[in-house]
Amino acid sequence: MNNLHNIREKNNLEIKELVEDLNKKFGTKYEVHHIWEWENGKNEPKMEDALVLSKYFDVPHQEFLDSEMKKLKDSVDDVSINK
Numbered sequence: 001m002n003n004l005h006n007i008r009e010k011n012n013l014e015i016k017e018l019v020e021d022l023n024k025k026f027g028t029k030y031e032v033h034h035i036w037e038w039e040n041g042k043n044e045p046k047m048e049d050a051l052v053l054s055k056y057f058d059v060p061h062q063e064f065l066d067s068e069m070k071k072l073k074d075s076v077d078d079v080s081i082n083k
Helices: 002-010 015-026 032-039 045-058 066-082
Strands: none
Touching: 002 015, 002 032, 015 032
């Protein structure tokens, strides 16, 4: 997920720093590999993870849900087409 990578880089944070900040501020138990996997498309954050990230970076949670949003849009398009 390049959005997370870009936002993290814009904030001059290393992945390890981000993990430490999130865990301290929100009581989460993230590890470096979670962020790395999200940034590299190996895994995707769940909604609750996107909400944590959005609070931390003060951006809309949709920034972190690319494929979830695409699935939702495709579902809406399918319903609209089938009417």
